[in-house]
Amino acid sequence: MKAKGLDRIDIKILAALQEDGRMTVQALSELVGLTARPCLERVRRLEKSGLIRRYAALLDLAAFDLVAVIAEIGLEHLHKQAQSKFEKRLAAEPAVVECWEVSGTYDYIARIVCPSLGAYQELTNGWIEDPAMGVARVVSNVVLREVRSFNGLPVPSARQKRLS
Structure with missing residues (x-):
């Protein structure tokens, strides 16, 4: 799966999981407008394709x-x-x-x-x-102080996807 083949729901899933990788499937499914099962299947597909590489805790x-x-x-x-x-x-x-x-x-x-x-x-x-x-x-x-830390890749919005 290439990143170009993502639909707006995939993009919402990626953005949400970058924000909170510990989010439950139930909470994620409600956020993206799917039932839990299809949402979980999409997450697994995104993981299997390599678009989601891993989950981690960011330490201070x-x-x-x-x-x-x-x-x-x-x-x-x-x-x-x-x-x-x-x-x-x-x-x-x-x-x-x-x-x-x-x-x-x-x-x-x-x-x-x-x-x-x-x-x-x-x-x-x-x-x-x-x-x-x-x-x-x-x-x-x-490094003297952190001004902005890495919080995930910029995931295009559904609107940006339509324009490209």
Whole structure:
């Protein structure tokens, strides 16, 4: 199922579940104007298709007294083998909570969460000092405060779908 094949009810389901992933099927079905059974079938279809990847609880970073850093990472050599080694190492590191391969001055941007700046520095110094990682440079942007957090993807409204 491609996102283009969604109808207005699918879009309402996706928007509602992004807002509250713990919503009961009964509450969801009332919100989107279906009975519970067809609503559940649609949710399962959306899950099976991969449009709904998973459900998660979003935690408050400040409540845990952690430091977040946005790191711009440049590799020494940009070839498949070097990228693969680097990406596997990052995927295995719990402090790396998100990472994207990007275009531009740097090769990757990662959001890293550590108990302190010292722990972050130790982590990134380890990457730079390890020749197998192939990291040439890391530019660190310490998060001072959250202005807006990720609360889900922008799901087009039924009206927007009609216009496209």
